[in-house]
Structures are given as C-alpha cells and as structure tokens.
Amino acid sequence: MNKEKPKEWYKLDLSANVYPTLQRRTFSSVYRLTVTLTNEVRPVILQQALEMTLPRFPEFNVSLHTGLFWRYLEPESGPPPRVMKDVRNPCMPMKLNGHGSRLIRVYYYGCQISLEAFHSLSDGNGALLFIQTMTAVYLRLTGIVIPVGEGILDITETPPADEMEDAYMKYANSGVTPGRIHEKTYRVRGTKEPFYTLNIIAGEMSVDDLKAAAHRFHATITEYLTSVLLYALQEDQARRQESYLLRPVKIALPVNLRPFFPTKTMRNFITMMYPGIDPRLGTYTFEEIIRQIHFYMQFSLNDKFLRADITTNAQTQKNPFVRAAPLFVKDIIVRRFYKRVQDRQSSAGLTNLGVVQIPDEMRPWVRRVDAIMGQPFSARTNCAVISYGNTTTVNFADSIVETDIERYFFRKLVQDHVHVTIRSNREGSMFCSEESSETSDHTAAGEDTKCHTV
Amino acid sequence: MSYCVKCGVELDPSLEKCPLCGTPVWHPPTGEEEKPYPEHREDAGKTRNNGLVILITVFVCSTAAGCILLNLLLFTGSLWSLNIIGACIFIWLFFIPAMISRKLHTPAVLALDGCGVGIYCWIIALQFHGQRWYPEIALPLIAIGTVFIVVLNLLYRHVSSSILCTAINTVLASGAYTVIVDLLIGHFKTGQWHISWSAIVITCCLIMAVSLFTIMRVTRLREEVRRRMHI
Numbered sequence: 001m002n003k004e005k006p007k008e009w010y011k012l013d014l015s016a017n018v019y020p021t022l023q024r025r026t027f028s029s030v031y032r033l034t035v036t037l038t039n040e041v042r043p044v045i046l047q048q049a050l051e052m053t054l055p056r057f058p059e060f061n062v063s064l065h066t067g068l069f070w071r072y073l074e075p076e077s078g079p080p081p082r083v084m085k086d087v088r089n090p091c092m093p094m095k096l097n098g099h100g101s102r103l104i105r106v107y108y109y110g111c112q113i114s115l116e117a118f119h120s121l122s123d124g125n126g127a128l129l130f131i132q133t134m135t136a137v138y139l140r141l142t143g144i145v146i147p148v149g150e151g152i153l154d155i156t157e158t159p160p161a162d163e164m165e166d167a168y169m170k171y172a173n174s175g176v177t178p179g180r181i182h183e184k185t186y187r188v189r190g191t192k193e194p195f196y197t198l199n200i201i202a203g204e205m206s207v208d209d210l211k212a213a214a215h216r217f218h219a220t221i222t223e224y225l226t227s228v229l230l231y232a233l234q235e236d237q238a239r240r241q242e243s244y245l246l247r248p249v250k251i252a253l254p255v256n257l258r259p260f261f262p263t264k265t266m267r268n269f270i271t272m273m274y275p276g277i278d279p280r281l282g283t284y285t286f287e288e289i290i291r292q293i294h295f296y297m298q299f300s301l302n303d304k305f306l307r308a309d310i311t312t313n314a315q316t317q318k319n320p321f322v323r324a325a326p327l328f329v330k331d332i333i334v335r336r337f338y339k340r341v342q343d344r345q346s347s348a349g350l351t352n353l354g355v356v357q358i359p360d361e362m363r364p365w366v367r368r369v370d371a372i373m374g375q376p377f378s379a380r381t382n383c384a385v386i387s388y389g390n391t392t393t394v395n396f397a398d399s400i401v402e403t404d405i406e407r408y409f410f411r412k413l414v415q416d417h418v419h420v421t422i423r424s425n426r427e428g429s430m431f432c433s434e435e436s437s438e439t440s441d442h443t444a445a446g447e448d449t450k451c452h453t454v
Numbered sequence: 455m456s457y458c459v460k461c462g463v464e465l466d467p468s469l470e471k472c473p474l475c476g477t478p479v480w481h482p483p484t485g486e487e488e489k490p491y492p493e494h495r496e497d498a499g500k501t502r503n504n505g506l507v508i509l510i511t512v513f514v515c516s517t518a519a520g521c522i523l524l525n526l527l528l529f530t531g532s533l534w535s536l537n538i539i540g541a542c543i544f545i546w547l548f549f550i551p552a553m554i555s556r557k558l559h560t561p562a563v564l565a566l567d568g569c570g571v572g573i574y575c576w577i578i579a580l581q582f583h584g585q586r587w588y589p590e591i592a593l594p595l596i597a598i599g600t601v602f603i604v605v606l607n608l609l610y611r612h613v614s615s616s617i618l619c620t621a622i623n624t625v626l627a628s629g630a631y632t633v634i635v636d637l638l639i640g641h642f643k644t645g646q647w648h649i650s651w652s653a654i655v656i657t658c659c660l661i662m663a664v665s666l667f668t669i670m671r672v673t674r675l676r677e678e679v680r681r682r683m684h685i
Contacts, residue, residue, distance in 0.1 A: 087496040109492045182680065200491070201473050203463070340617075407461060407474040414462035422458075423466035424473035425491040 010062065010073040014168035014313055015268045016120035020064060020071050020096060021334045026195055027375060028093040029119040031384075033131045034112050036368040041108040042142070047083045049138035050106050054080050056155040057130050059121055059164055059266050060104050064096045069327055073120075076102060083108055088425050089198050091374035091397070094118055106134075111367065113138065119268070124353045124371060124384075125256055126266035129153060132358055139365055151357045160264060167263040172314030174307045185276065186237045186247040186347045188380040190400025198375055201406045203394045204368070204421045205413065207355075207387050213416040217290045222352045223297055225385055225394070226251055226275055227290040228416075232408035233347045234279055234289070239404075250276030252346035256354075257310070260303045271309050273300060274346055286412070338377070348405065349373060349382040356388040363389065372397045381405050456481050466490060507553045514542040533581060540577035544570040560611070561604045568600030590642050598634055602627045618670040618679070622663050629659025 012020075019029040054061045061080075062073040081102045086109030095101055096118075103118035115131040122130075133153045136146040148154045193199065207221075214224035233249045241247075254270040263269060275296045277284050284292070299305075316322055322330070356369045366388070372395045373382035381398040396406045403426075410420050456465050456479045458472035467487045471478045518539045525535035547570035552563045572593060579588035609623050636652030669675045 085494065086492045087494055088492050089495050092496060110488050202490075403474050410463050410474055411461050419464065420462075421464040421466065422461075422469070422473060423490045424469060426473045 008075050009065075010059075010164060011166065012071055012073065012120055013166040013267045013269075014172075014310075014317060015270065017071065017317070018334060018338065019119045021331045022338060022377060023096055024093070026093060027377065028091075028096075029374065030091045030094055030116050031119060031124065031127070031374045032090050032114055032116045032370075032372040033124070033127055033386075034114040034370040034372070035131055035135050035366060036370070037111045037113065037135070037139075038365050038367050039142075040111055041113055041138075043083055043085075043108050045141045046106070046108055046113060046138055049134050049141055050083060051080050053130070053134040053137050053155055056133065056153055056157070056159055057266065058159050059126065060117065060130055062103065062121065063101050064103060064118075064120065066327065069323065069325070069330075071120075071327070081105065085109065086112065086114055089196055090114070090200075091116060091198055091372060092196055093375075122266055123254070123256070123268045123270045124351065125258065125269075128353060128356065129266065132356070135366070136358075136362060139362065144361070144365060146362050147359050150359045152359060152362070162264045163266045165263065165265050166267065167257070167261065167265040167269045168310055168314055170263065171257075171261045171307055172311045174304075174311035176308055177312040177315055178308050180312070182341050182345065183248055183250075184344045185250045186233060186241070186279075187344065187378070188233070188236065188347060188400070188402075188405060189240075190379045190381075190398070190402045192379055193399045193401060197399055199396075199398055199400070199403075199424070199426050200372060201396045201403065201422060201424045201426065202370060203396075203410050203413070204423070205392050205394070205418050207390045207392050209418040210392055213413070213418050216416070217287065217294075219290050219294045220297075221387075221392070222253075222385075223290065223293050225352065225383075226253060226350055227286065227293045228409055228412045229348060229350055229383060229405075230275070230277055230289050230293070231284075231286050231412055232405050234277065234284060235408045236404050237279060237347075238283065246280045248276050248278040248280070250274045250346045252349040254349075254351045255301065255306070257306060260301075260306050271306060271313070273297075276346075343377050348380055349376065350385070351383070352385040354387065356386065368393065370395055375399055383409075507550055510549055510553075511546065514546045518542040536577050536581060540574040544574045546570075547573075560607055564604050564607060565600060568596055568603075571600075572596045587642065591638050594638055595635060599631065602631055616670070618666055618676070622666045622670070625659050625662045625666065629656040629663075632656060632659075 022029060058075060059073075061076055063076050065072055065074050081104060083106045086107035090107075094103060094105075096103070103121050105116040107114040107116070113131070113135055115127060115134070117127045117130075121127075129151060132151045133155065136152040137155060139146050146152060210221050210224065214221050217224060217227075219227070229251055230249055233251075237246060237249060251274065253273045253275055255273050257263075257269045257271060258265075261269075275293050277289055277292060325333075351371070351373060353371050358366065368391060369386050369388040370393050371384040371386040373384040374397060376382045376398055379398075379400050381396050381400070384395045384397070386393055394409075396409075410422065413420050456467075457463065458465055458475065458477050458479060460477050461472055461474045463472070463474065465472060465479050465481075467481045467484065468489045468491075469479060518535075521535040521538040525533065547566050551566050575592045575596065576584075576588060578584065579592065584592070606620075606623055606627055610620055613619070632655040633649060633652045636649055637647055640646065640648055640650065669679055
C-alpha cells in the first residue's frame with residue numbers, strides 16, 4: 001500500500017510572524033530589489049530564468065496559510081508567477097490568500113529586472129541572492145557564460161536544509177534578556193498621498209566620495225549615512241516643532257546577523273537597532289551626531305549584545321501563554337503593540353544591504369543595483385542603501401507629499417563633497433512648506449555655514 | 455547634465471524639476487533617454503469589498519421581501535414583519551455605507567448608525583404604543599448617545615489617541631450619559647427634571663477620571679502603566 005508523503009510546511013521565523021499581522025488591504029510589508037542591465041530585458045527569457053531559478057529557492061516558492069495558533073508556509077507546486085511589466089508605483093500590497101498566492105513578484109522594464117518579496121519569506125540578503133542568481137541564469141540564457149559562486153547559487157543542486165532554518169531560535173540562548181526601552185520619538189507628520197502611491201527619490205553617488213566623506217569623520221559608510229539621516233530629521237523637527245514639544249530622534253536600523261552568527265539561512269535573520277540623538281538636550285552638530293552613532297555602533301554591534309537581543313525577542317514566542325493564545329488574539333495584540341510602541345520607537349528607517357558581490361564575468365552586463373524598502377507603516381520615510389562596483393544608491397520611499405527629509409539629507413551629502421545624481425518617480429507633487437522654501441533659498445554652500453554655526 | 459541650483463544635486467534628464475525642492479530645471483536636448491521609471495501606474499485594486507456589499511444587500515432585501523410576503527399571505531395575525539424589516543434596515547445602514555465609500559468620514563458613518571437605531575426603535579414604537587416613550591425617551595437617548603460617540607471619535611482622532619486620554623474621555627462621557635438617562639426617565643415618570651441614582655455613577659466616574667488624569671500627568675506613573683500594560 002502506497003503511503004502518501006506528508007505535505008511539507010514551514011514555520012515562519014521569529015520576525016516573519018510580525019509582517020502578516022500588519023497586513024491590510026492597503027498595506028503589505030513588501031520590499032524591492034532592482035538590477036539594471038546594460039541591454040534591454042527580454043521577458044520570455046526572464047520568465048524562463050525565473051522558472052529555472054525558483055526550485056533552487058524553496059523559501060520563495062511558497063504561499064502563506066493561516067492555522068489556529070500560528071501562520072505557516074506551504075510549498076507551491078502550481079505554475080510559477082508570471083513576469084510582469086513594471087509599474088510606476090511599486091511594492092503594492094500583496095494578497096495573502098493561501099493556495100496559489102505567491103509572495104514574490106518579478107517585473108521587467110527597459111533594462112531593469114525587479115524582484116518584490118513579502119518580508120515573511122526572507123530579508124534583503126536572501127532576496128539579493130535570489131535576484132543575483134536569477135539575473136545570472138537570465139544572462140546565461142542569452143549566451144553569456146556566468147560561473148557559479150560569488151553570490152550566484154548553483155540552480156542544479158538540491159537546496160540544503162540549513163538554508164531554511166530559523167536561525168533566531170538556534171542562537172536565542174543568552175543567559176540574560178535585556179529589557180526594551182520604549183520611548184516615543186519624533187514622528188514625521190506628512191500629508192498622505194492618495195492610495196496607492198509610493199514616492200521614490202533615488203540618489204546615486206560614488207562609493208569613493210562616500211568613503212572619503214565618512215573617513216573625514218572617522219566613521220563607516222553606514223554610520224555616516226545614519227548620521228546624515230539623523231541630522232536631516234533633527235533639522236526637520238527643529239523647523240516643525242516648538243522647543244517644548246521636541247522628542248528624541250531615532251532610526252530603525254536593521255542589522256544583518258549573519259556576520260556574527262554563522263548560518264546559511266536564506267530566511268529572515270536581522271535584528272533592529274535604534275541609534276539616535278535627543279535634541280531635548282540641545283541641538284547636535286553633525287560632528288556630535290556622527291561621533292555618538294560611531295560609539296553606539298561600536299558598543300552594540302557584537303555577538304554578545306546581539307545574542308541577548310535575539311533571546312529577548314524569542315522569549316515572547318516561547319512563552320506558553322503566547323503559544324496557547326489563538327491567532328486572532330495574537331494578531332490584535334501584536335498589531336496594537338506595533339502601532340503604539342514599535343512604530344513610534346523610530347522616526348525613520350534605514351537599511352544598508354552592503355556591497356553586491358557578483359562574478360567578474362557578470363559585471364560588464366550589470367549597470368546598477370537598487371533596493372527599495374517599500375511602503376512605510378506610518379506616514380514617514382524609509383531609506384535603503386546598496387552598493388555595486390563604485391556606485392552607491394540611496395532610495396527613499398514614502399507615501400507622503402513632503403520631501404523635506406530627503407532634501408536635508410541630499411543637501412548634506414552635497415555639502416560634504418559627495419556628488420549626487422537624483423532621479424524620482426514623483427509626478428510634480430512634491431511640497432515645500434513656507435519655512436522650507438525659505439531654507440531652500442540657501443544654497444548648499446549657504447547651509448554649510450548654517451550647519452557649522454549651530 | 456543639469457544641476458539643481460538650490461540643492462546642488464545633479465538631476466536625471468527625465469526630471470523637469472528638482473524632486474527635493476521643486477525648482478524647475480532645463481536639460482539641453484539630447485537623444486532619446488531611457489526613462490528610469492515606467493509611465494504606467496497600476497491600480498492597486500478596490501480596497502472595498504464590493505462582492506460582500508452586494509451579498510449583504512441581496513440577503514437583507516430578500517429577507518425583508520420574504521417576510522412581507524409571509525406576513526401578507528400566510529401569517530396575517532399581526533404586523534410582525536415590520537420588526538424584521540427594521541432589523542434589515544439597521545443591518546444595511548450599519549455595514550454598507552462604510553464598505554461602499556472610502557471617502558465617507560467616520561462621524562458620518564456613526565451618525566448613519568444612530569439613524570439606523572432610531573428607525574428600528576420607531577418601527578418597534580409603532581407596534582407597542584410608543585407615541586409617548588419614543589419621542590420622550592428613546593429618540594433623545596439615541597440622538598445624545600450618537601453625538602457622544604461622534605465626539606469621542608473626533609477627540610480620539612484629532613486631540614489625543616493615547617489610551618489613557620481615551621479612557622478619561624470615555625469614563626466622563628459614560629458618566630454624563632448616565633445622568634442624561636436618569637434625567638429623561640425621571641422626567642418621563644414624574645414630569646420633573648431631577649437627578650437621583652446617577653449622582654453616584656457620575657461621582658465614581660469623576661473619581662476614575664481624576665485618577666487616570668493623575669497617571670497621565672505624572673511621567674513616572676504613566677511610564678510604569680505603559681510598561682506593565684504594553685500600551
């Protein structure tokens with residue numbers, strides 16, 4: 001008698017549990033990675049490349065299902081998703097309808113290939129491997145020889161089981177679980193755009209320029225860009241808020257845990273850090289901000305602190321009362337907690353996916369790589385940084401009309417002698433309030449003087 | 455290549471003005487440049503569930519029609535179908551406006567809900583000799599209750615959405631509403647406006663509101679409550 005093989009399913013990892021809870025018809029936690037090639041993309045070949053790549057990445061070939069106590073992922077055996085013509089408003093909400101509803105989308109436009117993924121599947125690092133491999137397969141199908149390795153996986157091999165592991169649970173074994181500091185921070189109150197608009201402002205700059213600017217302040221590129229964003233937020237708050245209403249300014253900064261804890265997992269393995277400043281203590285100069293961020297990073301980024309942080313996060317999921325609560329109760333509590341505490345803990349988000357590593361044979365065919373963090377949960381801006389070759393791209397994504405944060409951010413880079421090229425999908429809806437128009441009367445050099453005299 | 459004279463950034467040839475400050479920019483004519491973003495915007499789909507709207511409407515209408523026919527043809531003893539029709543109107547008014555229109559503001563939806571309750575009570579009053587109790591008790595209570603809920607909603611949305619502040623407003627509104635109920639019932643029975651049992655309720659509500667206000671104002675207490683209750 002033939003015994004039917006039990007149906008495979010995967011638990012959601014620790015952070016993946018949060019994203020479906022926040023899901024609404026108008027909001028999904030979706031991010032995007034784009035690779036710009038030197039030649040126009042051929043959709044038929046791209047579809048073929050997707051179909052060949054998907055079996056190697058089982059964590060992307062799933063649909064989300066709802067159980068009584070938890071959600072889970074089930075492998076999809078149906079036809080793979082179709083590649084689609086790209087749209088001006090990316091990262092649109094996804095429908096999590098169970099069977100057949102894939103949680104990835106692949107787009108093409110001109111020379112660009114874009115991958116959008118629901119955050120429960122994987123973090124940016126896993127998705128980057130997927131799009132790199134898919135692009136390599138696409139290029140191979142067009143007749144270019146691309147070797148395996150350096151960020152390109154072998155699509156003929158069986159996916160190892162440890163790529164699907166929940167690395168959080170593996171390393172959530174610290175002896176202490178530090179408490180969380182829940183502090184309300186400055187919130188950018190922008191005018192919401194009509195549904196569904198995602199405004200993108202992308203800045204392209206040279207890695208050498210950025211390195212030189214960061215080294216002038218004895219900081220890394222991530223520390224420097226985080227400080228520039230904090231500086232922009234501080235400026236924005238000072239202009240909008242009365243001094244007695246000032247709040248701390250913090251940034252939600254996802255940290256890739258893979259360099260600290262060896263794992264092959266392709267699923268989520270990040271934790272959040274909240275570097276920030278408190279303008280209630282007085283206005284910070286840029287030098288003071290970057291020094292504070294540098295020491296904060298030096299202090300916090302080590303395996304001991306990070307392990308303790310993961311353990312604190314995992315504790316909730318291990319709690320027997322939490323495990324016994326039905327899913328709808330968990331959803332209500334998690335969503336409420338996220339809305340009232342987690343989301344208010346930071347004024348903006350910034351992620352740096354680092355440097356894209358691809359084989360030398362592939363480099364002549366790839367012009368640029370972009371990352372977009374997707375629609376923010378509240379009316380604020382999110383910033384994603386990624387570098388390829390000697391080019392760093394900084395993509396701001398938000399659904400608000402105002403561009404004040406982006407303006408302060410890029411002007412500060414220009415002041416620091418970083419050459420920035422801007423492109424945007426905004427359609428003339430940007431808004432500068434009266435005060436900002438006055439500020440904008442300063443040239444970049446003029447603001448430089450202001451910056452140093454603060 | 456063109457630069458924004460205010461921001462100092464280089465602008466992509468596809469941009470007609472600086473996206474950071476709105477300053478117009480002129481690009482020297484060149485060959486056909488590839489635009490970095492597609493022109494086509496995708497409709498993210500209807501955010502309202504029209505299928506469910508149709509289903510509820512058909513269900514409510516057919517229930518009402520069926521009951522009218524049964525009342526007229528088979529069970530003709532009394533006008534019992536009016537109760538079902540009232541309930542159908544109430545259900546429709548409660549669910550459908552919020553589902554149909556995204557632009558409908560919450561106070562308007564709440565006001566419609568109040569109207570639904572008012573209509574249902576009126577239908578009941580028609581059958582149970584409500585010529586006096588409906589205008590003197592039911593209607594004022596429904597109207598004032600609706601106004602209170604709308605005001606609470608507006609305070610939540612526009613003044614403060616903190617749990618403590620909402621709790622204070624709710625406690626005070628409940629106390630005030632109890633006083634109104636007491637006054638209306640007293641007036642209906644004796645013809646005089648006087649407060650009796652509701653004085654105890656409003657006193658308790660005031661004590662609770664003052665305690666909550668103290669927690670809200672004292673930072674240490676507030677943080678302790680937030681930490682313990684995850685609010």
